[in-house]
Amino acid sequence: MPAPHEIPESLDVTVVDHPLAVARLSTMRDARTDNDAFRAALRDLTLMLIYEASRSLATERVPIHTPVARTQAIRLSAPPLLVPVLRAGLGMADQAHALIPEAQMGFVGLARDETTLLPTPYMVSLPESLAGRPVYVLDPMLATGGSMVHTIELLTARGATDVTAICALAAPEGLATLAAANLPVRVVTASVDERLNDSGYIVPGLGDAGDRQFGAV
Ligand SMILES: O=P(O)(O)OC[C@H]1O[C@H](OP(=O)(O)OP(=O)(O)O)[C@H](O)[C@@H]1O
Numbered sequence: 373m374p375a376p377h378e379i380p381e382s383l384d385v386t387v388v389d390h391p392l393a394v395a396r397l398s399t400m401r402d403a404r405t406d407n408d409a410f411r412a413a414l415r416d417l418t419l420m421l422i423y424e425a426s427r428s429l430a431t432e433r434v435p436i437h438t439p440v441a442r443t444q445a446i447r448l449s450a451p452p453l454l455v456p457v458l459r460a461g462l463g464m465a466d467q468a469h470a471l472i473p474e475a476q477m478g479f480v481g482l483a484r485d486e487t488t489l490l491p492t493p494y495m496v497s498l499p500e501s502l503a504g505r506p507v508y509v510l511d512p513m514l515a516t517g518g519s520m521v522h523t524i525e526l527l528t529a530r531g532a533t534d535v536t537a538i539c540a541l542a543a544p545e546g547l548a549t550l551a552a553a554n555l556p557v558r559v560v561t562a563s564v565d566e567r568l569n570d571s572g573y574i575v576p577g578l579g580d581a582g583d584r585q586f587g588a589v
Pocket residue numbers: 457458459460461482483484485489491511512513514515516517518519520546572580581582583
C-alpha cells in the first residue's frame with residue numbers, strides 16, 4: 373500500500389511498520405471495531421509511535437547511588453511539550469504522558485469544515501514561549517494537512533523550532549502540504565495510505581477518528 377516515492381524528499385518521515393503497530397492499526401481500520409476497542413488500539417499504537425519518536429530526545433547524566441554502587445544515571449534534559457489536537461488527539465494524550473511523565477501538555481481544538489476541508493479553531497491553550505522546547509503534536513489523522521499546518525503555525529509563532537507530528541495515518545496529500553509549508557516538522561506515522569477521497573477522507577483509512585472514539589457529532 374504505501375509507496376516510498378509518495379513521501380516528499382524534503383520531509384523527514386518515519387513510518388513505524390513494526391508488526392505490532394500494523395496489527396493495532398488494522399484493528400482501528402476495521403469498521404466492526406467498536407468505540408472502546410478503537411480507543412484501546414489507539415492507546416497501544418500511540419505507545420509505539422511515541423517510543424520511536426522519542427529515540428532522538430536529548431539526555432543528560434546525573435550522579436545516583438544504586439543499592440550497590442555510585443553510577444551515572446540518564447534522564448531527559450528537555451522533555452517535549454505534548455499537544456493533542458482535539459478531539460481525536462485526546463485519545464493519544466494519556467498514553468503519551470504515561471511514557472513521558474516529565475512532559476507538560478498544551479491543547480489545540482480544531483474542527484475541520486467538511487465542505488471546505490479547512491480547520492476551524494475553537495481552542496488554544498499553549499505556553500507563551502516555546503523557544504528551545506521540542507513539541508510533539510498528537511493527532512491520529514493527517515489528511516489534507518490543513519489542521520496540522522494550522523497547529524504548527526501556532527507553535528512556531530511562539531518560537532518552536534523542533535516539532536514532531538505523531539499520527540496513526542498520513543495521506544500523501546497531507547505530507548505534500550506539510551513539505552510545501554516549509555515548517556520545522558518531522559512526521560512519525562504508522563502508515564502512509566493511498567490517497568484522499570472526494571470528501572477529504574483518507575483511503576483506505578479508518579473513517580473519522582474523532583467519531584470512532586467518541587461517537588458522531
Ligand atoms: O488533515 P486535515 O484534512 O485537516 O484533517 C485532519 C483532521 O481531521 C480530524 O479532526 P476533525 O476535524 O474531524 O475533528 P474531531 O477530531 O473533533 O473529529 C483529525 O483528527 C485531524 O485533526
